[in-house]
Amino acid sequence: MFKKIDLKNKTALVTGAGKGLGKACAIALAEAGAKVIIISRTLSDLIKVEKLIKKTKGSCLKFECDITDIDKFKIILKKIKRLDILVNNAGNNRPEHFTQVKKENMEYLVELNMKAAFNVAQMCSQKMVELKSRKKVGGSIINMSSQLGRVGAPIRSVYNMTKFGVEGLTRGMALELGKYNIRVNSMCPTFVETPMVKNFFKNKKFKQQVLENIPLGRVAQENDVSTAVAFLAADSSSSITGTSFMVDGGWTAK
Amino acid sequence: MVKFLRDINLKNKTALITGATKGIGRSTAIAMHQVGASIIAIGRNTKDLLSLKKRLKNRIKCIECDVNDYEKISKIIKNLNRIDVLVNNAGTNLPEPFLKVKKSSLETLLNTNTKAAFNIAKLCTDKMLKLKNRKKFGGSIIHTSSMFGLVAGPNRTVYSMTKFGLEGLTKGMAVDLAKSNIRVNSVCPTFVATPRAKKYLANKDFNKYALSNIPLGRIATESDVATAITYLASDAASMITGTNIIIDGGWTAK
Numbered sequence: 001m002f003k004k005i006d007l008k009n010k011t012a013l014v015t016g017a018g019k020g021l022g023k024a025c026a027i028a029l030a031e032a033g034a035k036v037i038i039i040s041r042t043l044s045d046l047i048k049v050e051k052l053i054k055k056t057k058g059s060c061l062k063f064e065c066d067i068t069d070i071d072k073f074k075i076i077l078k079k080i081k082r083l084d085i086l087v088n089n090a091g092n093n094r095p096e097h098f099t100q101v102k103k104e105n106m107e108y109l110v111e112l113n114m115k116a117a118f119n120v121a122q123m124c125s126q127k128m129v130e131l132k133s134r135k136k137v138g139g140s141i142i143n144m145s146s147q148l149g150r151v152g153a154p155i156r157s158v159y160n161m162t163k164f165g166v167e168g169l170t171r172g173m174a175l176e177l178g179k180y181n182i183r184v185n186s187m188c189p190t191f192v193e194t195p196m197v198k199n200f201f202k203n204k205k206f207k208q209q210v211l212e213n214i215p216l217g218r219v220a221q222e223n224d225v226s227t228a229v230a231f232l233a234a235d236s237s238s239s240i241t242g243t244s245f246m247v248d249g250g251w252t253a254k
Numbered sequence: 255m256v257k258f259l260r261d262i263n264l265k266n267k268t269a270l271i272t273g274a275t276k277g278i279g280r281s282t283a284i285a286m287h288q289v290g291a292s293i294i295a296i297g298r299n300t301k302d303l304l305s306l307k308k309r310l311k312n313r314i315k316c317i318e319c320d321v322n323d324y325e326k327i328s329k330i331i332k333n334l335n336r337i338d339v340l341v342n343n344a345g346t347n348l349p350e351p352f353l354k355v356k357k358s359s360l361e362t363l364l365n366t367n368t369k370a371a372f373n374i375a376k377l378c379t380d381k382m383l384k385l386k387n388r389k390k391f392g393g394s395i396i397h398t399s400s401m402f403g404l405v406a407g408p409n410r411t412v413y414s415m416t417k418f419g420l421e422g423l424t425k426g427m428a429v430d431l432a433k434s435n436i437r438v439n440s441v442c443p444t445f446v447a448t449p450r451a452k453k454y455l456a457n458k459d460f461n462k463y464a465l466s467n468i469p470l471g472r473i474a475t476e477s478d479v480a481t482a483i484t485y486l487a488s489d490a491a492s493m494i495t496g497t498n499i500i501i502d503g504g505w506t507a508k
Contacts, residue, residue, distance in 0.1 A: 002285035003481040005259065028258035171507040178469030178504050190493070215432030216495060224493040227260040236481050239444070239474035242507025246497035250432050253425040253496025 003236040005227075007034035011082055012233060014038055015067050015120055016090030018045030020194035021144065021225055023052075025087045028226035029233060030058025037061045037080060039073075039090070067116045070123075077127050084137065085233045086124040088117050089144040091162075093196070095155040106158050113162035117143065118169060125173070129180055139182035140233045143170050147190050147248040167244060174242030183241035185232050190248035192220040215250030260490035264291035269487060270337050271295050272321050272374060273344030275302030277448030278398060278483075281476035282341050285484045287314060294334065296321065296344070321370040331377045336385055339487040340378040342371050343398040345416075347450070349409040360412050367416035371397065372423060379427075382436055393436035394487045397424050398479075401444050401502040408463075421498065428496030437495035439486045444502035445473045469504030 012029045016022035018040030030036045030053045038053075038060060040046050046062040053060040063076045067090050077083075091113045094105040121141060128139045148156050149163030167186055174184040191197050191210050197219070201207040211217060228247050231237055246252060269286050273279040275297030283293050283306060293314045297303050303316040319326050321344040331337070345367045348359040375395060382393045402410050403417030420440060428438040445451045445464050451473070455461045465471060482499045485491055500506060 001281065001477045001480065002262075002288045002484050003477055005262070024258045031257065031259035174504045174507045175469050178471065181470065183470070215429050216435070216437070216493065217432065218493075220493040223258045223260055224491075226258040227490050228494070230259050231485060236485070237478075237501075239470065239472075239478040239501045239503050240482070240499065241470055242504035243500040243502075245499070247493050248497070249493050250428045250496035253428045 003238075005032050005230050005234040005236050007032040007085070007230070007234055010084040010233075011035045011037065011080070012085035012087065013080070013083055013124060014087040014089055016040060017049055018042045020196060021189070021192060021222060022087070022089040023049050024222035024226035025089060025229045027052055027056065028223070028230045029085065029087070030056050030060065032230050032234065034085065034233070035059045035061075037063065039063050039065050039067065039076070041066045067120055068111055070119050073120065074123060077123055080127070082131055083124055083127045084139050086121065086141045087144070087229055087233070088121050088124075088141060090116065091144060093156075093159045095159070097155050098157040101158055109158045109162050113159075114165050117166060121169065121173060125177060125182065128182055135181045138235065138238065139180070141173065141177075141182065141184045142229050142232050143184070143186045145170070145186035145188045145244065147188050147246065147251045149186065149188055150244060150246070150252050170244070171242050178241060183237070185240060185242070186244045187225060187229055187232070188244045188246045188248060189220050189225045190214055190251045192222055192225055194222060213251055213254075214248070215253065218249065220247055220249065262485050262488045262490045263289045264339065264484070264488055267338040267487070268292045268294065268336050269339035269341060270331070270334070270378060271341040271343060273297060273398075274306065275299045277450060278443070278446060278476055278479045279341065279343040280306055281480040282343065282483050283314065284309065285477070285480035286339075286487065289484060289488070291339065291487075296327070296330070321374060322365050324373055327374060328377050331374075331381055334381060337378050337381045338391070338393055340375065340395045341398070341483055341487070342375055342395060344370065345398060347410070347413045349413070351409050352411045355412055363412045363416050367413075368419050371420060375423065375427060379431065379436065383434060389435045391435075392489060392492060393434070394491070395427065395436065395438045396483050396486050397438075397440040399424070399440035399442045399498060401442050401500065401505050403440065403442050403498070404500070404506050424498065425496050432495060437486075437491070439494060439496070440498040441479055441482050441486070442498045442500045442502060443474050443479045444468055444505045446479055447473055447475055467505050467508070468502070469507065472503065474501050474503065
């Protein structure tokens, strides 16, 4: 039997939901029937995403928060009744040659991509475990990683370090949360046509190098990734945990 | 408006499924039929094929054939109008300790799991490429691999050898066929509640070994695997190639 992607009666929290992949995931989860809680640093972005979610007839709660601010995030979680799905998405990248990496950039990426991702995952898991029927209902956490969580790339040493870290976190969490029926997977896209990547692609040479490395010869679209995230969030994937879900057009197959 | 949640459907697609009489193959035929595919089911057992045909109210083409019969299977594939999806599923296992592996067991597994899988993949790819607008239309091949295509288990040297081989074949094919927009992936399930696995799991020690190695504490269902295969077959997965979906409840995350 085919198990349709259906998130009715589920509440999902998405960080970094103001733009790009986070925004796409938030809308996809709403399209699948979930109540969505969107978090971003930028209120004006949240308002736009909220409008798009309302258009899908989905319900949405928005909170302006920088996820490196743990105390603020904790207060937000207290306002939420329940949580079934986390898309741990907020992250950033500051490409620099290894020998030139600025200390402040390294620290910024470690703080955001690793420390904040860990804290958000831990606090949300605590919230998820509170539900008495969790074992029956199940839960799903998707950590936003990257193909660069699996392979190296030029001027990405810090990004590589943080995303390989997210891969390790995913596996560790999956082992410990399995007994609560909370599944944990990572999402590893190739370059996706997001505002951040469009900016990188202003460099024509870089764009050409990227396309040469993707056997399918094209970058991913936001909905390639958001559909896969919805699949991992739903009971469609109820035996999938502790894995990396590659949406990379064959980049890492080489 | 762009949908962020893509529909998983196989309308206007023809899928060939080997080993379709039982277990994962049979469930995949049912799942794909549910989302609109035309199905060609290949299997050795007439009675099982008839039962599948009855289950799908005759709206399925069943052909009796042993995948090891190269002449017969190549004639069957050549005579088909078109193939858009291949579920290269037929496979077997004869668990024996490494030092006791019989020459005949080794040959059986290499013949079915490796050679026949390769031959059918090649024959079906030839057929797929006959369609003039293949590049626009896309194609998808899914190999039924196993978590033992990624890690070892006791008494499974030969099985692991053949399934690790399928993982390699998947990546090689993905790289070679990307330019034709044919995607190639594998699914790697843990023990699934199939007729074959149920026999193994009837043994108490084996049951304990299996469940204690699965962080989610349960084996997978045929539907879990059939759903992942159906997703990979559909255009909803159009950026996914050269990878595997691991449906193992966390077995390989350890």
